[in-house]
Structure formats: C-alpha cells, structure tokens
Amino acid sequence: MDSTFRRTPDIHLQDLIKGLLQGNRGFLSRAITLVESKRADDRRLSAELIDKILTESQKTLRIGITGVPGVGKSTFIEAFGKMLTALGKKVAVLSVDPSSNRTKGSILGDKTRMDELSKDANAYIRPSASGSNLGGVASSTRETILLCEAAGFDVIIIETVGVGQSETVVKDMVDYFLLLMLAGGGDELQGIKRGIMEMADHILINKADEDNVKAARRAKEDYKNAVHLFPANEADWVVPVSLCSALEKTGIDQVWKEIERYEQHSRSNGWFIENRKRQVLKWFHERIHARLEDSFYAKKDIKEKIKEREELISSQKISVRKAVEELFS
Ligand code: GDP
Numbered sequence: 001m002d003s004t005f006r007r008t009p010d011i012h013l014q015d016l017i018k019g020l021l022q023g024n025r026g027f028l029s030r031a032i033t034l035v036e037s038k039r040a041d042d043r044r045l046s047a048e049l050i051d052k053i054l055t056e057s058q059k060t061l062r063i064g065i066t067g068v069p070g071v072g073k074s075t076f077i078e079a080f081g082k083m084l085t086a087l088g089k090k091v092a093v094l095s096v097d098p099s100s101n102r103t104k105g106s107i108l109g110d111k112t113r114m115d116e117l118s119k120d121a122n123a124y125i126r127p128s129a130s131g132s133n134l135g136g137v138a139s140s141t142r143e144t145i146l147l148c149e150a151a152g153f154d155v156i157i158i159e160t161v162g163v164g165q166s167e168t169v170v171k172d173m174v175d176y177f178l179l180l181m182l183a184g185g186g187d188e189l190q191g192i193k194r195g196i197m198e199m200a201d202h203i204l205i206n207k208a209d210e211d212n213v214k215a216a217r218r219a220k221e222d223y224k225n226a227v228h229l230f231p232a233n234e235a236d237w238v239v240p241v242s243l244c245s246a247l248e249k250t251g252i253d254q255v256w257k258e259i260e261r262y263e264q265h266s267r268s269n270g271w272f273i274e275n276r277k278r279q280v281l282k283w284f285h286e287r288i289h290a291r292l293e294d295s296f297y298a299k300k301d302i303k304e305k306i307k308e309r310e311e312l313i314s315s316q317k318i319s320v321r322k323a324v325e326e327l328f329s
Pocket residue numbers: 067068069070071072073074075076206207208209244245246247248
C-alpha cells in the first residue's frame with residue numbers, strides 16, 4: 001500500500017471502494033492488504049471500508065475444504081474451481097494456514113499450486129494472511145470473504161490444512177464444509193479426529209483412480225456407516241460420502257450437485273440464514289474478547305507485574321484472586 005493512500009484516506013478510500021465494487025482485482029488485493037494490516041490508522045480505515053461494503057451477501061456460497069497435507073486439496077480446488085468458472089461462477093480461493101507463521105510461506109504461496117486456476121480471469125487466489133494468532137488470521141479472513149463478495153465473487157473457497165484447531169475456525173465461517181479423505185489410510189494415520197469428521201457436511205474420498213478404486217469404494221461404505229452413527233447435525237442434513245479423482249477430474253461435478261442440493265435444503269429449512277447469523281454473532285463476541293485481551297496486555301509494565309505476582313503466588317504469599325484484582329486495579 002503506498003503512502004499517499006495512507007495520507008489522504010478519505011479520497012482514496014472512496015476510490016478503493018469504487019474499484020472494489022467494480023470487481024477490480026488490484027483494488028481487491030489492496031483492500032485485503034488493508035484489512036490484514038495491524039497499524040492503528042489502517043485499522044480505522046479498514047473498519048470504515050468494511051462498514052461501507054457490507055451488503056446482503058446471502059446469495060454467495062462459502063465452502064470450506066480441509067484434509068491432511070497430500071490428500072489433494074489444491075489439485076481438487078484447481079479442478080473444482082475450473083469447473084465452476086466454466087459454469088459462469090466467479091471463484092475466490094482463500095486459506096487459513098496455521099503454519100504460515102512458522103514457515104513464512106503459506107499453503108497457497110507455492111506458485112506451482114493451482115496453476116491453471118490462478119490464470120483464470122474469473123478466479124482470484126489469495127495466499128493466507130500471516131499473523132501470530134489464529135483468531136486474528138481468522139478475523140481478517142472473514143473480512144476478506146466480505147471483500148471478495150463485494151467484488152462480485154459468488155463462490156468463496158476457504159482451504160485449511162487438517163491439523164486441528166483451524167478446522168473449527170473455518171467451519172465457523174462457511175456454509176458448507178468439505179472433508180477430503182484417502183482410502184486405506186486409516187483415520188488415525190490420516191490425522192483426522194472424529195470431531196472433525198463430525199463437522200463435515202460432505203466426506204469426499206479423493207484419489208479414487210487407477211489401482212486405488214477398489215479401496216476407495218470400500219472406504220466409501222465404511223464412512224457411510226460411520227456417518228450414520230454421528231449425532232444429527234443442525235442442518236438436518238445427511239452427510240454424503242462420495243468418491244473423486246481430482247487428478248482425473250472425476251466425481252467433481254457430483255460434489256457441486258451435492259452442494260447445490262445442500263443449499264436448497266438449508267435455505268428452505270432456514271438453517272442457511274440462521275447459521276450465518278450465528279457465525280457473525282460468534283465472531284463479534286470473539287473480537288470483543290480479543291480486544292479486551294489486547295488492551296489488557298498493552299498496559300504499562302504489565303509483563304513485569306505479572307511476573308512479580310507469579311512468584312508471589314508460587315510461594316503462597318498472595319492469593320490468585322488478590323493478584324488478579326491488583327492487575328486490574
Ligand atoms: P494437498 O497437500 O492436500 O494440497 O495435496 P496436493 O493437491 O498438493 O496433492 C498431493 C499429491 O497428490 C500430488 O502429487 C498430486 O498430484 C496427487 N494427487 C492429488 N489428487 C490426486 C488424485 O485424485 N489421484 C491421484 N492419483 N493423485 C492425486
């Protein structure tokens with residue numbers, strides 16, 4: 001973001017919004033960079049920006065995709081995304097990547113990934129925001145979703161690696177949650193926890209091709225049986241289990257059919273709107289907590305004060321209650 005942009009926010013913010021609403025990608029990228037920024041003046045501008053572009057984005061679809069590294073997420077998103085753009089959809093691909101802080105890169109940072117989709121005029125791929133906490137990254141991803149929707153993207157795909165906490169975070173920002181699995185790996189080997197399987201709106205067994213077809217079909221039956229034992233979900237939706245080969249591009253259109261069926265189902269029973277409402281309220285409360293925490297830790301000499309009290313508490317010279325009271329007084 002250039003400095004003139006910061007210096008004369010009013011004029012430029014209006015230009016930014018105009019460009020964004022016209023679907024200009026350059027402006028979209030700049031708007032995302034702005035909401036990801038942690039500078040105080042950028043935060044103020046971001047709040048204004050998001051507030052101005054907030055519209056009824058109920059016509060869009062937000063799809064979360066997870067699965068262990070190597071399961072074929074990017075290959076699938078490439079094939080799925082290309083199929084959607086061929087149907088006339090505008091597709092944005094975002095990611096929530098808890099490892100991006102450690103590795104510096106991001107799961108979408110690798111240029112060889114989604115090569116074709118990245119060249120598609122109707123697709124927009126944005127690497128993960130970096131940040132020291134998942135909550136902050138999640139919050140800017142949510143705002144990025146809103147920006148993409150304002151720019152005219154109607155299907156938003158949010159990818160995450162299946163390693164634990166980030167799935168819950170992504171589940172809370174999407175309408176449909178797709179879990180990619182492999183046949184024959186065994187759930188434990190695949191590192192997928194039961195809780196994550198229960199979050200899924202669709203279990204998709206990838207790499208159902210070549211020598212793997214038989215095993216994939218068996219796995220499909222196993223997962224189908226497992227799904228029946230899960231507690232009923234709030235969408236009143238029977239989770240489909242299907243096969244695909246992202247490489248051979250088979251079973252991809254079936255996924256879209258299921259998503260359309262889900263959309264129809266959840267819109268007609270009211271869950272679609274209810275879920276979005278719950279998600280945004282949960283986000284609101286999470287942000288309140290995060291702001292409170294930030295302002296507490298921003299207090300003068302707070303680290304030293306905590307350290308002092310840790311010692312006093314350990315040697316039983318002060319109670320926890322008293323120590324906390326003192327820190328807040
Ligand atoms: P990600 O880490 O989950 O994003 O996985 P990738 O999309 O990078 O795929 C990991 C590897 O699996 C790559 O070598 C892909 O070519 C391969 N792969 C992905 N999908 C399929 C598939 O449907 N069939 C087969 N045989 N290989 C696949």
